[in-house]
Amino acid sequence: MHESIAEHYENLARDYDGNWEHSAEYVMWMNGLIAGTLDVRPGERVADIGGGTGIFQRGLLPAVSTDTPLLCVDPSPHMLEQVPEDPRVRTVQAGAEDVATGRVRLPYERLDALLVKETVHHVVDVAGTVRSLADLLAPGGRLLIISLPPKLDYPLFQAALHRFAENHPEPDAIADAMRAGNLDTTLQYHDYQVTVDREHYVRLVRDNKWMSVLSTFTEEELDAGVAEMRANHPEETLRFTDRFAFVLGKRN
Numbered sequence: 622m623h624e625s626i627a628e629h630y631e632n633l634a635r636d637y638d639g640n641w642e643h644s645a646e647y648v649m650w651m652n653g654l655i656a657g658t659l660d661v662r663p664g665e666r667v668a669d670i671g672g673g674t675g676i677f678q679r680g681l682l683p684a685v686s687t688d689t690p691l692l693c694v695d696p697s698p699h700m701l702e703q704v705p706e707d708p709r710v711r712t713v714q715a716g717a718e719d720v721a722t723g724r725v726r727l728p729y730e731r732l733d734a735l736l737v738k739e740t741v742h743h744v745v746d747v748a749g750t751v752r753s754l755a756d757l758l759a760p761g762g763r764l765l766i767i768s769l770p771p772k773l774d775y776p777l778f779q780a781a782l783h784r785f786a787e788n789h790p791e792p793d794a795i796a797d798a799m800r801a802g803n804l805d806t807t808l809q810y811h812d813y814q815v816t817v818d819r820e821h822y823v824r825l826v827r828d829n830k831w832m833s834v835l836s837t838f839t840e841e842e843l844d845a846g847v848a849e850m851r852a853n854h855p856e857e858t859l860r861f862t863d864r865f866a867f868v869l870g871k872r873n
C-alpha cells in the first residue's frame with residue numbers, strides 16, 4: 622500500500638465507522654444492496670477485499686456460516702482491528718494485489734462471491750488486478766466492485782474534487798477489465814440522497830479527513846478549502862446525491 626494511503630487508514634481506523642454515525646440509514650441501504658446483488662448462499666466462499674472495518678459486510682453475514690467464514694481482507698492492521706468479533710468473519714492482512722498475484726494465499730482456493738467496495742482506486746494496476754481477481758472465481762462466482770464515479774456531486778472544495786477525479790478509475794474501465802477476465806458483466810448506478818448538517822460535514826472533511834484524497838492537502842489548504850465550502854454553501858443543511866457504480870461480473 623502506498624505510504625500516505627497506509628497512514629491515512631491507520632489514522633482513520635479508530636473512528637472509521639463513526640463517519641457514518643449521522644447516516645445509519647445509508648449504511649443499511651448499502652448493506653441491503655450489496656446483499657441483494659451478491660446473493661450469497663449458505664456454504665459459499667466469500668471475501669471482502671479492502672473490507673476495512675467490515676461495516677459493509679453486515680448484510681452478507683446472515684447467509685454466512687461459521688464453517689465457511691467470510692474473509693475480510695485489508696492491508697491496514699488498524700482497520701482490521703475494528704472488525705467486530707464474529708465467528709462468521711476471519712480477517713486476513715493483505716492488499717488486493719497480494720491476493721490477485723497469489724503472493725498471499727487465501728484459505729479458499731476459489732471464491733463464490735468477492736466484494737471490493739470503495740477500494741479499487743487504491744490499486745495501482747486496476748485492469749490487471751481485476752482480471753486476476755476474476756480468475757479466482759469458481760463457476761457461478763460473482764465479483765462486485767463498488768466504486769464512486771470520478772466526477773462527484775459532493776459539496777467539497779474544487780481542488781479536492783479535481784484531485785479525486787484525476788486519480789479515480791472510470792467504472793466503464795473496471796467493467797472492461799472484468800469482461801477481459803471473461804466475466805458476464807453489468808454496470809449499474811445506485812443513488813443515495815444525502816441530507817447532512819453542514820457543520821458536521823465540514824468536521825468530516827477538516828478534522829476526520831474522511832476521504833483519502835483529503836489527507837493529500839496541507840492543513841492550510843484544508844482551511845482554505847473549508848472556507849470555500851462555507852462560502853459556496855451558506856445553507857445549514859447540505860443536500861446532494863451520492864452515486865455508486867456497481868460493476869458486477871459473473872463467471873459462467
Ligand SMILES: C[S@@+](CC[C@H](N)C(=O)[O-])C[C@H]1O[C@@H](n2cnc3c(N)ncnc32)[C@H](O)[C@@H]1O
Nearest residue numbers: 622630671672673697700716717738739740743
Ligand atoms: C474507503 S476504505 C473502504 C473500506 C470498506 N470497503 C468500506 O466500504 O467501508 C478503503 C480500504 O481499502 C484499503 N486498501 C488500501 N489499499 C488497498 C489495496 N491495495 N488493496 C486492498 N485494500 C486496500 C484501506 O486499508 C481501506 O480499508
